[in-house]
Amino acid sequence: MNSTPSIPVTVVAGFLGAGKTTLLNRMVQRADSGRLAVIVNDFGELNIDAAIIAEVTDAVYSLQNGCICCTVQEDLLAQLVSLSKLRPALERIVIECSGVSDPQRIVQTIGYPQLRNRLHLDAVITLVDASGYQDLEGEMARLSRAQVACADWVLLNKADLVSAEQLQSIRASLGHRAPVFDTVQAELPAELLLTPPVRSTEVLFKALPQAHDELFESWVWKSSRPLQPKALRDWLARLPADLLRLKGLVRLEGNEQPYWLQHVGNRSQFTLATGQPTEHAAQLVFIARRGSDLRQELEAGVSDTQVL
Numbered sequence: 001m002n003s004t005p006s007i008p009v010t011v012v013a014g015f016l017g018a019g020k021t022t023l024l025n026r027m028v029q030r031a032d033s034g035r036l037a038v039i040v041n042d043f044g045e046l047n048i049d050a051a052i053i054a055e056v057t058d059a060v061y062s063l064q065n066g067c068i069c070c071t072v073q074e075d076l077l078a079q080l081v082s083l084s085k086l087r088p089a090l091e092r093i094v095i096e097c098s099g100v101s102d103p104q105r106i107v108q109t110i111g112y113p114q115l116r117n118r119l120h121l122d123a124v125i126t127l128v129d130a131s132g133y134q135d136l137e138g139e140m141a142r143l144s145r146a147q148v149a150c151a152d153w154v155l156l157n158k159a160d161l162v163s164a165e166q167l168q169s170i171r172a173s174l175g176h177r178a179p180v181f182d183t184v185q186a187e188l189p190a191e192l193l194l195t196p197p198v199r200s201t202e203v204l205f206k207a208l209p210q211a212h213d214e215l216f217e218s219w220v221w222k223s224s225r226p227l228q229p230k231a232l233r234d235w236l237a238r239l240p241a242d243l244l245r246l247k248g249l250v251r252l253e254g255n256e257q258p259y260w261l262q263h264v265g266n267r268s269q270f271t272l273a274t275g276q277p278t279e280h281a282a283q284l285v286f287i288a289r290r291g292s293d294l295r296q297e298l299e300a301g302v303s304d305t306q307v308l
């Protein structure tokens with residue numbers, strides 16, 4: 001007889017740049033033991049989110065170069081089986097989906113026979129970028145709505161970037177039955193952060209067609225030379241809207257310490273990175289609509305910011 005309690009699994013979803021890693025960081029920092037494991041999926045070839053979370057915990061497992069709801073779904077299953085066998089048993093597993101994942105498929109994976117009795121889904125938490133949600137169109141909007149549709153909680157994040165009226169209008173357009181929290185930097189009261197609601201609904205929504213990650217393309221650009229801060233900022237300010245996400249590690253001229261660079265919508269942010277490898281002065285992941293044909297132009301632009 002199996003006397004080990006089933007491990008709760010929390011799924012964190014949301015469109016590119018909505019604030020999933022920010023939330024995960026908070027969860028990891030609040031968890032007071034090493035019995036919380038996180039699985040981080042990044043659509044790109046480099047797992048920047050996993051590297052950011054590895055600054056605060058060792059219990060981070062990376063699934064990259066594809067979306068866990070389609071191309072690397074089997075890897076997710078294998079990872080969950082292996083985590084469920086760890087002793088002493090984990091207290092919780094948190095999965096950060098890539099920004100292009102349909103969480104419904106991850107919910108299905110957790111229900112597979114191999115995992116039954118070992119772990120169970122306790123909640124899907126979906127983050128919505130309040131500053132960008134209403135600008136999404138076509139397939140991007142459909143994917144974002146699907147992420148919201150299967151959420152047990154919605155975090156209407158980046159509330160600092162929009163007015164109260166805009167928040168109200170997004171809430172109305174979400175039309176969601178589950179609780180919606182307005183958040184800044186994915187900040188939730190401590191007592192809520194690690195106790196998401198027990199899932200009360202079974203699979204209600206049809207998953208999106210398989211391999212919807214084909215809608216997006218991702219590539220990595222690396223440089224052995226640091227970047228020139230002013231030129232980099234000017235280039236960032238001119239990035240086209242079809243570039244959906246840019247993130248990575250950069251060294252700036254005159255600074256020994258590398259920085260995490262994050263770009264979503266028309267906003268860029270630099271934060272100091274600690275303990276990161278320095279074999280490349282810059283490593284950037286680009287995510288764009290497939291077919292937008294931006295690679296050459298963007299790489300030429302960022303190359304021009306390298307220190308001579």
Ligand SMILES: Nc1nc2c(ncn2[C@@H]2O[C@H](COP(=O)(O)OP(=O)(O)OP(=O)(O)O)[C@@H](O)[C@H]2O)c(=O)[nH]1
Binds near residue numbers: 017018157158245
């Ligand atoms: N102004 C503002 N910025 C935020 C907020 N939450 C997160 N950010 C910033 O938004 C950027 C993206 O945040 P992440 O947590 O990396 O988003 P993500 O959903 O993990 O991104 P992907 O995994 O690439 O889809 C970072 O620069 C964050 O600091 C917020 O509430 N307000």
